[in-house]
Amino acid sequence: MNGGRDHGGGLDAAVAQYGGPKSDWLDLSTGINPVPYPVGPIPAESWTALPDTAARDRLIRAARTFWNVPDTAEIVAAPGASSLIARMPALSGEDRVHIPGPTYNEHAAAFRAHGRQGGEDPRAPVHVHVHPNNPDGRLCPAGALGGRALTIIDESFCDVMPERSHVARTAEQGVVVLKSFGKFWGLAGLRLGFAIGRRETLRPKDRPSIEDLLGPWSVSGPALDLGARALGDESWAQATRARLAQDSARLDAIMHKKDARSVGGATLFRLYEVDDAQDWQDRLARGKVWSRIFPYSTRWLRLGLPAPERWQQLEAAL
Numbered sequence: 001m002n003g004g005r006d007h008g009g010g011l012d013a014a015v016a017q018y019g020g021p022k023s024d025w026l027d028l029s030t031g032i033n034p035v036p037y038p039v040g041p042i043p044a045e046s047w048t049a050l051p052d053t054a055a056r057d058r059l060i061r062a063a064r065t066f067w068n069v070p071d072t073a074e075i076v077a078a079p080g081a082s083s084l085i086a087r088m089p090a091l092s093g094e095d096r097v098h099i100p101g102p103t104y105n106e107h108a109a110a111f112r113a114h115g116r117q118g119g120e121d122p123r124a125p126v127h128v129h130v131h132p133n134n135p136d137g138r139l140c141p142a143g144a145l146g147g148r149a150l151t152i153i154d155e156s157f158c159d160v161m162p163e164r165s166h167v168a169r170t171a172e173q174g175v176v177v178l179k180s181f182g183k184f185w186g187l188a189g190l191r192l193g194f195a196i197g198r199r200e201t202l203r204p205k206d207r208p209s210i211e212d213l214l215g216p217w218s219v220s221g222p223a224l225d226l227g228a229r230a231l232g233d234e235s236w237a238q239a240t241r242a243r244l245a246q247d248s249a250r251l252d253a254i255m256h257k258k259d260a261r262s263v264g265g266a267t268l269f270r271l272y273e274v275d276d277a278q279d280w281q282d283r284l285a286r287g288k289v290w291s292r293i294f295p296y297s298t299r300w301l302r303l304g305l306p307a308p309e310r311w312q313q314l315e316a317a318l
Helices: 011-018 044-048 053-066 081-091 106-113 167-171 210-214 221-231 234-257 277-286 308-317
Strands: 073-078 126-130 150-154 175-180 193-198 261-266 269-273 292-294 297-304
Touching (some): 011 277, 073 081, 073 210, 081 150, 081 175, 081 193, 234 261, 234 308, 277 308
Antiparallel strands (some): 261 269, 269 297
């Protein structure tokens, strides 16, 4: 349905197959917070002027405080975590990469694009861990990190559980933590992500740095402004974590009544084992609810959370 790489989303294709106006559809195929951070007013100059150093510095300071980044680590802002994932292979020339799966497939795709194949050999000098993992929510133990040429920790979904973050490990050489703004804050269209690591990790000798690869003005003025504001709003973050926990428990209860078994996830998305994942996706789609299934499992179904006013549509589709 999605074509190309295996992703959530693909709602346009679902609409084309099952019909109905796009506005009628409830897209639960992604793990994006359905109650986004309030955008509010954006200063006019953020739209009309090139992004300036002061705005970037405000964003970086807010990110450092929010994630409690070690003083010895640098933070690079980028137009989305995906743009950073695509550039991670440039940080090391090592050929062997350990990417324990199943997991988010863009990491392996990035290394393939650089002529390197990801595998599941823990002896490889480069490791990639998604923490919590997508789609099953497994957490990477601290003992599996560090001590090699490059360790990439994708924490795109970790802001729901900040106490489990490995960002403190970025004080170590060779460790990079990636953060996504779109998931927890629900503003995926803003395109904002972060790489955190020591200077010599993000700017290796005899290789281009992440900032060099991104080029100048890589983050838009509106993203700099809104990102700094959101990262500084700890009260919103705390309230959002509580709501997501309640809503994920509510989703579990609904699905359990339909004989779906919980097999993992985080509070932004839930993973269920069902008798026939394709049949479940078709049934939900007939009720204009789009879900996520996987090419490597005939029984796994992943659902994001509905917006507060859309729960009835999910229950009717079930």
